[in-house]
């Protein structure tokens with residue numbers, strides 16, 4: 118296994134942390150594990166998860182770890198309009214998200230055609246575009262079923 122194919126969803130948490138040049142601490146490891154279990158978690162949700170495995174962890178150290186990870190490129194932060202920022206380990210693949218407007222469920226959506234067609238807008242206004250973030254909003258299957266049942 119080489120560094121370039123190290124998958125954040127598979128590799129050992131300590132390895133991932135070291136790879137981006139950060140010191141491995143118990144709270145940081147727990148934060149990586151929490152995001153692996155539950156991608157697209159808010160900082161508060163990560164904290165709730167971490168406090169079950171490393172009870173002495175403060176919310177501040179969770180926020181710090183997430184900030185350090187985001188700066189180092191280990192986690193991606195997505196910021197759906199009007200909702201708390203969400204964190205995930207899946208980085209650098211320009212994937213998108215579909216979010217339920219009723220319950221807030223989030224799923225990953227790969228780019229539709231191989232090489233990120235969303236990076237080619239109808240008019241880029243002369244910008245050199247390097248990232249496109251698309252958020253699809255709608256009802257998840259269970260909320261849609263609940264809505265049609267009532």
Ligand SMILES: [Zn+2]
Pocket residue numbers: 217218219220221222256257258259260261
């Ligand atoms: Zn829903």
Ligand SMILES: [Zn+2]
Pocket residue numbers: 156157205207212213214224225
């Ligand atoms: Zn995602």
